[in-house]
Amino acid sequence: PQTIDLKDYKIPDYYIETVDLHFELGEKQTTVRSRLAISRYSEAKAPPLVLNGEALELLSIQLDGQVLDKKDYQQNPESLTLFQVPERFTLEIETRIYPQDNTTLSGLYTSGGNFCTQCEAEGFRRITYFLDRPDVMARYTTTIVADKKKYPVLLSNGNLVAQGEEDNGHHFAKWQDPFPKPSYLFALVAGDLARIEDEFVTRSGRKVALHMYVQSHNRDKREHAMASLKRAMAWDEQVYGREYDLDIYMIVAVDDFNMGAMENKGLNIFNSKYVLAKPETATDTDYENIEGVIAHEYFHNWSGNRVTCRDWFQLSLKEGFTVFRDQQFSADQGSPAVKRIQDVNHLRTYQFREDAGPMAHPVRPESYVEVNNFYTMTVYEKGAEIVRMLYHLLGPEGFRQGTDLYFDRHDGQAVTTDDFVKALEDANALDLSQFRRWYSQAGTPELRISRAYDAEKSTYTLKIKQTCPPTPGQPHKAPLHIPLAIGLLDSQGEDLPLRLAGETTAVTGTRVLELRQEEEAFVFHDIPCEPAPSLLRSFSAPVKLYLDLRDEERYFLLAHDKDRFNRWEAGQQLAVKIILGLVKDYQQGKPLVLDSAFIETVGRILESDEPDQAFVAHILALPSEHYLAEFMAVIDPDAIHETRCFIRRSLAKALQELFAATYQALTKTGAYRRDPKEMGRRKLRNTCLGYLMELDEPDIRSQCLQQFNHADNMTDVIAALSRLVDIEGPERKIALQTFYDKWQEDSLVIDKWFTLQALSRRQDTLARVQELTHHPAFKLTNPNKVRALIGAFSQGNPARFHDPSGKGYGFLGDYVLKLDPLNPQVAARLVSAFNPWQRYDQNRQELMKAQLERIAKTPQISKDVYEIVSKNLA
Ligand code: B3K
Ligand code: ZN
Numbered sequence: 001p002q003t004i005d006l007k008d009y010k011i012p013d014y015y016i017e018t019v020d021l022h023f024e025l026g027e028k029q030t031t032v033r034s035r036l037a038i039s040r041y042s043e044a045k046a047p048p049l050v051l052n053g054e055a056l057e058l059l060s061i062q063l064d065g066q067v068l069d070k071k072d073y074q075q076n077p078e079s080l081t082l083f084q085v086p087e088r089f090t091l092e093i094e095t096r097i098y099p100q101d102n103t104t105l106s107g108l109y110t111s112g113g114n115f116c117t118q119c120e121a122e123g124f125r126r127i128t129y130f131l132d133r134p135d136v137m138a139r140y141t142t143t144i145v146a147d148k149k150k151y152p153v154l155l156s157n158g159n160l161v162a163q164g165e166e167d168n169g170h171h172f173a174k175w176q177d178p179f180p181k182p183s184y185l186f187a188l189v190a191g192d193l194a195r196i197e198d199e200f201v202t203r204s205g206r207k208v209a210l211h212m213y214v215q216s217h218n219r220d221k222r223e224h225a226m227a228s229l230k231r232a233m234a235w236d237e238q239v240y241g242r243e244y245d246l247d248i249y250m251i252v253a254v255d256d257f258n259m260g261a262m263e264n265k266g267l268n269i270f271n272s273k274y275v276l277a278k279p280e281t282a283t284d285t286d287y288e289n290i291e292g293v294i295a296h297e298y299f300h301n302w303s304g305n306r307v308t309c310r311d312w313f314q315l316s317l318k319e320g321f322t323v324f325r326d327q328q329f330s331a332d333q334g335s336p337a338v339k340r341i342q343d344v345n346h347l348r349t350y351q352f353r354e355d356a357g358p359m360a361h362p363v364r365p366e367s368y369v370e371v372n373n374f375y376t377m378t379v380y381e382k383g384a385e386i387v388r389m390l391y392h393l394l395g396p397e398g399f400r401q402g403t404d405l406y407f408d409r410h411d412g413q414a415v416t417t418d419d420f421v422k423a424l425e426d427a428n429a430l431d432l433s434q435f436r437r438w439y440s441q442a443g444t445p446e447l448r449i450s451r452a453y454d455a456e457k458s459t460y461t462l463k464i465k466q467t468c469p470p471t472p473g474q475p476h477k478a479p480l481h482i483p484l485a486i487g488l489l490d491s492q493g494e495d496l497p498l499r500l501a502g503e504t505t506a507v508t509g510t511r512v513l514e515l516r517q518e519e520e521a522f523v524f525h526d527i528p529c530e531p532a533p534s535l536l537r538s539f540s541a542p543v544k545l546y547l548d549l550r551d552e553e554r555y556f557l558l559a560h561d562k563d564r565f566n567r568w569e570a571g572q573q574l575a576v577k578i579i580l581g582l583v584k585d586y587q588q589g590k591p592l593v594l595d596s597a598f599i600e601t602v603g604r605i606l607e608s609d610e611p612d613q614a615f616v617a618h619i620l621a622l623p624s625e626h627y628l629a630e631f632m633a634v635i636d637p638d639a640i641h642e643t644r645c646f647i648r649r650s651l652a653k654a655l656q657e658l659f660a661a662t663y664q665a666l667t668k669t670g671a672y673r674r675d676p677k678e679m680g681r682r683k684l685r686n687t688c689l690g691y692l693m694e695l696d697e698p699d700i701r702s703q704c705l706q707q708f709n710h711a712d713n714m715t716d717v718i719a720a721l722s723r724l725v726d727i728e729g730p731e732r733k734i735a736l737q738t739f740y741d742k743w744q745e746d747s748l749v750i751d752k753w754f755t756l757q758a759l760s761r762r763q764d765t766l767a768r769v770q771e772l773t774h775h776p777a778f779k780l781t782n783p784n785k786v787r788a789l790i791g792a793f794s795q796g797n798p799a800r801f802h803d804p805s806g807k808g809y810g811f812l813g814d815y816v817l818k819l820d821p822l823n824p825q826v827a828a829r830l831v832s833a834f835n836p837w838q839r840y841d842q843n844r845q846e847l848m849k850a851q852l853e854r855i856a857k858t859p860q861i862s863k864d865v866y867e868i869v870s871k872n873l874a
Contacts, residue, residue, distance in 0.1 A: 001863040005367045006313040013047045014038050014085075016131055016138045025099075025115055025146040025190050030108065031059070032095050034128045036138075039088045049082040052125035052132040055107070059094040080129045093129050102126075103781050103822040111256035112215060114191025115151070116269055118262055121312055121371045124183035134182040134309045135414040144190055145172045151190040153213060157181070157265045159247060177265055179245070180412060182308055187264030189213070189252045196222045200233050202243045208233075213252040214276065221276035224287055225251065225294050232295035235329050240403060242302045251275065251294075255747060258783055258825050259375070260293050263300035270297070273748055273784060279672055281749050283715040284679045291333065296326040307410045312371040316363045316439070317417045319375075320383020324391070327384060334676040337564035338614045344539045344565070347385065349627045351377035351542070355444045356630075357835045358871045360471040364417050364439040369867035372825050378442070385542040386438045390421075392483040392512055392540050393435070394428050402427040434516060435481040442471040445480055447515075449547045453530040460488065460527040462535075465519045466543075472871070482515040485540035485563075488524065488531035493560025499525050510537050510563065532556050537563040549573070555601060564615065571605075571619045574598065575647075579622070580631055582643045587636060592643065594650040602651055606658050606688075613666075613680035617687040622647060625798050635839045641799035645694070645761070652694040663688040672712050679715075686719035693723035705731045709738075718752060725760040750777050751788035758793035765800045766808055769793045773815075780819060783826045790815050794833040801833070802840065806847035809834075813851035816865065817858055824862030831855065831868050849873070 102109035107126025142156035158177025257271035304318035402424030468477035497506035557570035666685035708720035743749035837848035
């Protein structure tokens, strides 16, 4: 397979101004007629016109009304080349495709009997021949013809301009999108779907019809998504001054979808998992995810659609920025500290691991084999962190001025991450040249900090050294421009006023230091006593921080820091240190003993009157096994798992009464509600239940089963079931069967049933997962099912996946190979579970490597899987 390089980017030789599409949808085949108005850009020469196309049957081509002869063009599996074309012309192409057989879920395919599309990144070329690249922006008109009974709903981008009946029971709809767009934002939907209508009035008074389409049995699960959409629309007006621009905004939910959702202009298509919710079937986390994804896709209308990417190397231009926007939005809906904790947890667990492995790449990658492999944690989440750093550096107002200029300057254009930074720079008269390295340099920077207090001079000095480990293709790194938010606490826990040498006034509260050198020192004056340093507040930069705090300082920060993120972080650091210490003991066969100061602290937190109960629950949660693994030179999944379980059990034993009393005290009063307070209550209560279940006592087990049986919402049901799946007692089987019997018709709920079993701590989990792949509800062609079972097992259950026998690896290898011919994108995601293989012991390394080699030498693997596997073996 061929590698595409950023340095080879050239502006297109030809542009397409208008696209007129005509679809005849049928059960067996679909024909697509496209009329393109094309004009040459390069004037000096007349280069051949090379159109992208894959899996297409070419029926005919006409140039300015003349049927072309075979000798006028050349057809390849991936392109169609016309050698001689005029400066301006009309090209008419007719192709035939087979959506019913399209298991890749890219291009036009069917899901549950309905037609839908997914064109990002390169799916449009699977519908018709085209210049399928984001810098070719055209105006689209789309006519859809289909059987009226089977497909009463016919949708595409923009406004409906005509509809009517045809003979033989067919009908048609014609849609016109006034905004020029790249082909990846094209969408079409046809099917039998229920429509739910609402309306939003923009602040300038424009009425926007909001239409949501779901399968009719899901009608009762639509409210939350619709309400979230309206909140997102209002928020984008208030916070970014961005209004919606069409008269209609449509959302369609489908069950078969490769990712979360897609921001097609005016016609978002969603994985039903991110739309459908009612309290009985969706957890609080599901509700939060839906709100976040609905907002994310909506925000793309400006950050992505009105201003789009020049090429796929610029993907973070829209994704990093839009993730940052959805994070801000979600923070504003509930507890900002909790949102930040969740996002940082996710980043540090998965993005840091990616950045330290064979797939490490800059936020603006330099090359790819398959662009779909670059919809990564790095492009999305680290990309969002870069935008967040800009926000810290510019402040809220400067940042807003920058984004206003960006949207203004580039509306209707396809641009680069550099254009984004330039707009922020120009609006603020600030030099961001060093900052730009964040886009081109891969790897997680490390900050080593030492501190010194001089009582005589009343000065406090922070010495900071920054480094960044080498990553594939980047052995040496240059220093970055890093915003480091800090506070210094006096003995009462109050922030000291901070004045640096040379300054006349002090700043009270958090202050942002700007690091630029490999090594630098900051000297603070008038510091009356040795302070406790609270560094990297709210995680102001995506870096690893090394600072040798004493335990008592961490306990102090956990109790007093004004920055709530750092309070949580102090607790996490304590837990990491204790767990890693015990991991060593475990490896050396020593008896495990849990530090009593830690137990006391956990007790105090449980008893505290902190009103944000979700925040308390996060403090009580031990770092995940994956996150702990990041701290080990050679990852020992058994030791991590056993030690972590030991600590949970020890805490439960020591604090049993307190956990039980808290669980009782947090019992629901009144009817089910879903607001931040109630969600926090449920979260903390279920945290207590989780600890109590570590004791595996009959009384507690029956209490858990009781909760499982009587809860009126899925959050509490899942919390109970996720503990029951670990135990040996009879309650496990009973609960799993009850759950299945009750929800077997609800595919999204059954996904949860698969996942909980895949995540079970039990020794026989792999055998059970294998058995479940033969369950009638499991479908290899449905990505949600694959992720729920195989994805959860291989990426969410390290103790069982990394069984030293290698059986877990063999199982994953088998399924990668089974899935690859059907859906390469999802197969590539699965195989990525092997990415950190070199971080394990010799035995596991060899076993994982054997699977990678087996996959690599399988004939005809997709370029998606090939790219991941070959980078692993390089
Ligand atoms: N832009 C889409 C992702 C498309 C992924 C293609 N493999 C969803 C999103 O990020 O909003
Ligand atoms: Zn996105």
